[in-house]
Amino acid sequence: MFTLDQVVLWGRSFDEYRRMFAISEADLSRRILGCADGPASFNAELSARGGNRTGNVVSCDPMYRFSKAELRGRIGDSLRLVLEQTRRNAAEFVWNADIPDIDALGRLRMAAMERFLDDYALGREERRYINAELPSLPFGDDAFDLAVCSHFLFLYSAQFPADFHVAAVAELCRVARDVRIFPLLELGSIRSRHVDAVVEGLREGGFRVGIETVDYEFQRGGNQMLRIER
Template sequence: MELKNVVPWGRSFDEYRDMFLLTDADLQETILGCGDGPASFNAELAKAGGNVVSADPVYRFTADQIRSRVREVYPEIMSEVAKNPDDYIWDSIRDVEHLGQVRMEAMELFFDDYEQGKQAGRYINASLPKLPFEDKTFRLALCSHYLFLYSEHVSLEQHILSMKELCRVAHEVRVYPLVTLDGSRSQHIDPVVASLADDGIGVSFQKVRYRFQKGADEVLVLRYL
C-alpha cells in the first residue's frame, strides 16, 4: 500500500455507536474495528476501559506520515462535499465547516492515542481479506466506510473473501454503509449475501439511527447460524 492511494478520514466513537447500533452490552465485548484508519473509536473506547483492536494497512505508517496525508486530502474532501451538499443530511452535522471540525476532532483523538495504542497492540497493520487473528478472537467485528462504499475499487471477490474472513475472526460482524460513494446501493450486496448464505452465515439488514450520507440508513449484520 502506498500512502498516496489512501484517503485517511476518521469518524468518532459516537458516530460508530450510532452506525453500528452498539449497545452498552456490545461495548463490554472484545471488538475488532477493521479499516478504522484515523477514526477515534478505538482511542475513545479504550480510554473508557473497552477491549478494542483496530486493523488497517495505514498503520504501517507513522503518525506524522498519516497526519501529512490527512492535510493533503482534507481540502479535496471538503470541496467535494461542498460541491454536492444535497447528497448529505445536514442535521447533527450542521454544514461543511462543522463536518471538517467534527472529523478533525476525531482524528486528533486518534493521533494523540496512536503511538501508545500501537505499543499496546491496539493498532495492527493488516489488510483484508487476510487478518492475523485466530478464529473467533473477537465477539464483534465492525467495518465502517470501506467495504461496499468502495465497490468501484474493491471487487466482488474481495468483498466475499473479506466478509468471510471477518466472520472467521469474530462471532458477529457489522458492516456500514451499504451504499457506494455516489450514494447508490452497492451492486455487491446481493451476490455477497448469497455467497455468505451458502456458507451457513445468517444475514440481516437493520435500520440505524445514524444519518449523514443519503441512502445510508442500514447496517448489515452477519452471524454463523
C-alpha cells in the same frame, strides 16, 4: 457525483460508531475488532473509558504502517479532498443539527482524527493499532466477539471487485461471530453493486444475515447496516 480515485484517510468518532453499528453498552465489554478503522477515534475513546479496562478493542488498517507524522500529512490531504468533493455534491448528504454544514463536518472529523493521533503511539505500544489489511487478517479464528467495518467495504465498490468483497467478509466472519458493516452504499450515495452477491454467498454458507436500519445517516439513504452472525 461524489467520487474518489482511491481510499482516503478519514475518521469518525466513537458516538458515530455507536450509532452506525447499533453498539449496545453490553457490546462495549466484548472483544471488538475495528477493521479499516484508519484515523477513527472509536478505539481511542473506548480505551479511555473506564468500562473497557481489559484492552479488548483492536483496530487494524494498512495505514498503521505509517508514522504519526506521515498519517498527519495524509489526513491533511484527505481533509482538503473530501471537503471539496462534499461541497460540490452537498445534495448527496443529510445536513441537520449533528452536521449542519461543511465547516462543522471538517471540525467534527478533525476532532476525531486528532483524538486518534493523540492515542496512536500508546495504542501501537498496547497492540491496539495493528497494521493489517483485508482480505487476510493476522488474527486467529474467533479472536473477537464483534468485528465492525465502517466506510471501506461497499463504499469503495468501484475500486474493489465483488470477489474481494466476498473474501473480505468471509475473513471477518472467520475472526468474529458477529460482523457488522456500514454503510451499504458506494460513493455517490447509491446502493453498492456488491451487496446482493455478498448476502447471497453468506446465506449459502449458512450464516444469518440481516439488513438493519440504524440511527445514523450522513450519506443520503445511508442508514443501513449489514449484520452477519453464526
